[in-house]
Amino acid sequence: MSELNSGLSVSKYFGRRLVELVDLPVGARVLDVGFGLGSSLFPAAQQVGPKGQVIGIDIDEERVEKTAAFILERETENAQVLRMDVLQMSFEDDFFDFMLGGFIVPYLFKPNTQQIAPEVCRVLKRGGRVGFTTWDYIEDDDRMIAALKEELPSEIEGRNLSVYTSYPVHELEVSFSEAGFEDVTHLREVAEFVYPDIEKWWSAVQYQSWIRCYKEIESRGPGELERFKEATYRKLKDQESSEFRFKVSVDFFFGLFE
Numbered sequence: 001m002s003e004l005n006s007g008l009s010v011s012k013y014f015g016r017r018l019v020e021l022v023d024l025p026v027g028a029r030v031l032d033v034g035f036g037l038g039s040s041l042f043p044a045a046q047q048v049g050p051k052g053q054v055i056g057i058d059i060d061e062e063r064v065e066k067t068a069a070f071i072l073e074r075e076t077e078n079a080q081v082l083r084m085d086v087l088q089m090s091f092e093d094d095f096f097d098f099m100l101g102g103f104i105v106p107y108l109f110k111p112n113t114q115q116i117a118p119e120v121c122r123v124l125k126r127g128g129r130v131g132f133t134t135w136d137y138i139e140d141d142d143r144m145i146a147a148l149k150e151e152l153p154s155e156i157e158g159r160n161l162s163v164y165t166s167y168p169v170h171e172l173e174v175s176f177s178e179a180g181f182e183d184v185t186h187l188r189e190v191a192e193f194v195y196p197d198i199e200k201w202w203s204a205v206q207y208q209s210w211i212r213c214y215k216e217i218e219s220r221g222p223g224e225l226e227r228f229k230e231a232t233y234r235k236l237k238d239q240e241s242s243e244f245r246f247k248v249s250v251d252f253f254f255g256l257f258e
């Protein structure tokens with residue numbers, strides 16, 4: 001059976017689940033790799049408490065700026081974000097107790113290989129633990145992408161809008177083991193998301209993966225974004241009601257660095 005989430009974004013839900021399942025202790029020093037907009041960073045900061053510390057890194061300047069503003073707004077004093085590439089980090093060796101990464105697995109590999117980059121292990125203490133998520137499937141992803149594409153202005157049309165790549169579980173387990181992780185475990189969870197109306201849907205997705213497309217649409221003129229939202233939602237929602245619902249299945253990987 002899957003958990004039903006009303007109005008919550010997929011990233012926020014699985015970011016929180018990642019932190020719950022990793023079971024961070026109070027006072028831990030945590031690295032959140034590719035924090036995006038903080039879906040695991042904020043729950044982690046809350047979990048480790050004022051004596052703990054969460055540092056998020058992301059390569060995308062815009063996400064760093066936006067999340068830094070959220071940190072100030074929410075007065076999350078034990079969290080900070082930096083613009084940094086996971087393949088080239090400026091932290092000392094053995095600096096972190098934990099590493100989290102929501103949907104960032106492809107970026108952890110050495111370029112053009114399936115090998116976990118040595119940087120990932122360098123910054124973790126011996127006995128440090130990691131928790132990562134990857135997509136298994138998003139129900140109806142093709143239909144969602146098709147609906148978006150039909151409504152996108154033609155200059156945006158050609159882009160790859162799919163948010164996920166799914167990895168064979170066994171291959172990832174092997175990659176983590178070969179990098180020096182022990183007790184590598186995998187867990188799969190399915191959750192169902194329901195948006196009762198267009199506004200609930202929009203508030204869950206507006207900062208997410210297609211953010212740049214939205215901005216470009218907005219810049220085309222007054223009313224353009226509203227038109228896009230309405231036309232897209234009409235295609236996504238149930239024909240009988242105003243509700244849009246779908247399931248997402250996610251793989252969690254945990255490991256101990258020895």
Ligand SMILES: C[S@@+](CC[C@H](N)C(=O)[O-])C[C@H]1O[C@@H](n2cnc3c(N)ncnc32)[C@H](O)[C@@H]1O
Binds near residue numbers: 035036084086107
């Ligand atoms: C799919 S998003 C996931 C965001 C967030 N962890 C979540 O679960 O919602 C992947 C993130 O990884 C970041 N990223 C991509 N390559 C990176 C790299 N080499 N170093 C650090 N961050 C990277 C992207 O900018 C993006 O914010």
